[in-house]
Amino acid sequence: MEHLELFFKSIFIDNMVFATFLGMCSYLAVSKKVSTAVGLGAAVIFVMAITVPLNWLLDQYLLRDGALVWLGPEYASYDLSFLSFIMFIATIATMVQLVEIVVEKFSPSLYNSLGIFLPLIAVNCAILGGSLFMQSREIESLGLAFNYGVSSGIGWFLAILAIAAIREKIRYSNVPPALRGLGITFIITGLMAIGFMSFGGMLTGGDEEEPAKVETAEVLTESESDIAQNTKVIE
Known part of the structure; x- marks a missing residue:
């Protein structure tokens, strides 16, 4: 039950785009075509599914206060939490480099369409935010960390896929000149955020x-x- 609740809450209620506004740069820039949005969204899911559990292991057995006790009692007072940002970013950059190599090998057209935004996943704040939220919420097990990484990635994927589909259709609509481009995109994003947040009552009500x-x-x-x-x- 805990896994299922975390899964749906991470996708709909605590959505990286609509609840915390993380990853907005890629969300706005790569959402002009559905095919490109699907490729980037899948890459984000893969990176978060790998990096969040890895960073959970780093946090549990290396970074947090007393995490080095497994090396011996004399290391129980060590606190390396100040290295969290450096270690998390290093893990993310390594996984993004792997994704870039795989995409370039098996889908050159997608690699070219994503352009600079594929390597920029390494500095995508949604990816780093997933690991930091995992740390701040004190997720208790590796399974929950993997669940949170996958569900957060799926939430970001659904957000960019939805806005890309809408932006493809809206090209044929009579949008007022003052709202064309980013203006109407922000308005649609706000309306979708209201829709996603409305799931909160379904998952938390009656407890x-x-x-x-x-x-x-x-x-x-x-x-x-x-x-x-x-x-x-x-x-």
């Missing part, structure tokens, strides 16, 4: 109602027992 019902039932039971005892005394 706190059951304890209240239990407490009410206990109070009623106690009141009934008191009434019964008072009745016996009167009799």
Whole structure:
């Protein structure tokens, strides 16, 4: 249940684009064609699925306070958390380099269409944000870290795919001259953000109602027992 809730919340409620506005540069620049958006979105999913679990391992066994205790008791007081940004970015850059080599080998047309934005995944704030959010939320297991990386990547993929499909259709629409280009794109992005955030009530509503019902039932039971005892005394 925890995995499923994290999966859907990362895609819809905590979407990297619509909730935290991360990765907006690539989101706006590479969303003019669906084919290009699909390629970049798939690359982002792959990179996040690999880098978030790897960075979780680095954080658990190397970076956080006391993480080096596995080397011996004398290392228990070491805190290397100040190296988090450097280590996370190094891991991301390595994976992006791998993706670039694979895409160039098997899909030269996609490689050419993505252009400079493929190597720029290394400095895409959505990729680094995934690892930093994983660290700040104190995700407890490697499986949850992998789940969070994949679902966050899927959320970013859905966002860029949706805006690319809309921008392809909107070329044939009569958009007011003052809103053409980035103006109408930002308006559509805001409307899609409202739609994605509306899933919040479906995933979080009703969790706190059951304890209240239990407490009410206990109070009623106690009141009934008191009434019964008072009745016996009167009799």
